[in-house]
Amino acid sequence: MQHLAVRAQALRAPALPTDPTPLPSPASLLTTANRCQRPATMVGNTPVLWITEPLTPAPASAHGRGFWAKLEGANPGGMKDRTALHMVARATARGELTPGAQIIESTSGTLGLGLALAGIEHRHPVTLVTDPGLEPLMRHMLAAYGARVEMVSEPHPAGGWQQARRDRVTELLADDPRAWCPDQYRNPDNQEAYEPLAMELVAQLGRVDALVCSVGTGGHSAGIAKVLRRYFPRLRLIGVDTVASTIFGQPAGHRLMRGLGSSIHPDNVDYPAFDEIHWVAPAEAVWACRTLAATHHASGGWSVGAVALVAGWLARTSDADVRIAAVFPDGPLRYFDTVYNDEYCREHGLFGIEPPNEPVTIAHPSAVVLDSWTRCTTVVDPKNRDGTGDPTVPQSHSDTDPDARHARPAPTDQAQRSHIAETAPEVGP
Numbered sequence: 001m002q003h004l005a006v007r008a009q010a011l012r013a014p015a016l017p018t019d020p021t022p023l024p025s026p027a028s029l030l031t032t033a034n035r036c037q038r039p040a041t042m043v044g045n046t047p048v049l050w051i052t053e054p055l056t057p058a059p060a061s062a063h064g065r066g067f068w069a070k071l072e073g074a075n076p077g078g079m080k081d082r083t084a085l086h087m088v089a090r091a092t093a094r095g096e097l098t099p100g101a102q103i104i105e106s107t108s109g110t111l112g113l114g115l116a117l118a119g120i121e122h123r124h125p126v127t128l129v130t131d132p133g134l135e136p137l138m139r140h141m142l143a144a145y146g147a148r149v150e151m152v153s154e155p156h157p158a159g160g161w162q163q164a165r166r167d168r169v170t171e172l173l174a175d176d177p178r179a180w181c182p183d184q185y186r187n188p189d190n191q192e193a194y195e196p197l198a199m200e201l202v203a204q205l206g207r208v209d210a211l212v213c214s215v216g217t218g219g220h221s222a223g224i225a226k227v228l229r230r231y232f233p234r235l236r237l238i239g240v241d242t243v244a245s246t247i248f249g250q251p252a253g254h255r256l257m258r259g260l261g262s263s264i265h266p267d268n269v270d271y272p273a274f275d276e277i278h279w280v281a282p283a284e285a286v287w288a289c290r291t292l293a294a295t296h297h298a299s300g301g302w303s304v305g306a307v308a309l310v311a312g313w314l315a316r317t318s319d320a321d322v323r324i325a326a327v328f329p330d331g332p333l334r335y336f337d338t339v340y341n342d343e344y345c346r347e348h349g350l351f352g353i354e355p356p357n358e359p360v361t362i363a364h365p366s367a368v369v370l371d372s373w374t375r376c377t378t379v380v381d382p383k384n385r386d387g388t389g390d391p392t393v394p395q396s397h398s399d400t401d402p403d404a405r406h407a408r409p410a411p412t413d414q415a416q417r418s419h420i421a422e423t424a425p426e427v428g429p
């Protein structure tokens with residue numbers, strides 16, 4: 001009997017601890033703010049994070065300088081989720097994209113994730129044409145999200161992998177008359193897609209004096225700056241490109257970094273909107289990505305590293321009250337086999353290289369062929385060279401740092417063209 005009594009006692013529910021503070025009622029906690037009825041509503045309203053040392057190493061007198069990073073990696077796929085959803089919505093509204101029609105696009109990644117999301121959301125099959133440079137992880141991710149991934153096998157003799165991909169898209173479109181191609185390089189809806197991001201920055205920061213953006217198709221720099229300047233007309237826009245990219249007048253070369261840079265001249269680049277351009281080398285972006293991850297836990301890929309390097313320098317060299325926003329287009333996931341992989345970085349000569357404290361300044365993008373961090377306040381549209389329509393560009397080095405690192409004279413047009421053909425540049429946004 002005594003034995004049973006002990007068991008009964010053991011089975012009795014334990015007494016609830018008496019908590020003096022009552023919990024708020026479920027009704028008072030109820031909010032629909034983070035409730036997503038559909039996958040597309042997970043896009044947008046990304047956080048901003050304050051970034052300081054060691055990205056903004058400053059003299060003691062300027063201690064505490066920093067910039068606000070807009071963390072677009074918080075979207076399901078990245079910043080291009082916004083573009084993909086908006087371009088699809090606009091094309092549907094115009095009747096260019098009909099129900100169930102195939103979406104076909106050339107992409108090396110982030111837009112592909114966005115289009116896969118848009119395809120799920122709006123029930124369109126999605127075919128993405130890419131090249132062998134696409135990380136295997138990314139290929140698996142795109143396939144897992146339901147996209148058909150098609151790989152071109154040979155670069156175009158003059159336009160490299162980017163042109164080869166675009167040519168394959170043209171063939172696929174010819175095979176399917178109902179199919180639609182967003183063409184992120186030329187589609188103005190790409191720029192327009194960033195209006196909400198700009199409005200989020202206004203709401204989050206109250207004021208933006210300088211905006212730092214990477215440039216691939218040119219969509220987000222153009223779209224965000226256009227809206228921000230309606231609020232803050234004196235906003236400075238700083239564009240960040242990679243070395244060996246043709247966007248701002250450098251000759252094409254082999255590019256390791258994906259996302260930013262191009263071997264073509266995308267129509268979405270709003271040249272007059274930029275106050276200055278920086279070119280960053282892969283090793284410098286790797287250092288910034290890894291430093292960001294280790295010190296701020298928020299990092300990303302090549303474009304994030306390049307943008308962080310430039311925004312850190314800007315924060316350090318600007319007056320203390322200048323409010324800087326920098327767009328981090330994606331998170332680090334996709335880059336663990338490249339940027340964050342020691343073996344890959346050693347193999348490509350990117351390991352453990354610390355960038356200089358500041359960039360070299362040149363007078364004109366045609367002055368030298370760059371292979372390390374450089375800035376220029378003369379912004380050149382290569383389709384129209386110096387903006388006058390005059391293709392003769394000044395070769396002045398007057399503003400060039402006398403010890404310009406690794407700078408070599410720019411090739412003549414003729415040499416430049418054969419250089420483009422030889423190196424068969426590969427990657428783009």
Ligand SMILES: Cc1ncc(COP(=O)(O)O)c(C=O)c1O
Pocket residue numbers: 080109110111214215216217218219220221258259260301303304329330428429
């Ligand atoms: C990771 C990443 N960073 C930067 C960019 C450049 O952005 P935009 O095409 O808006 O110039 C892209 C473009 O695809 C990208 O995928």
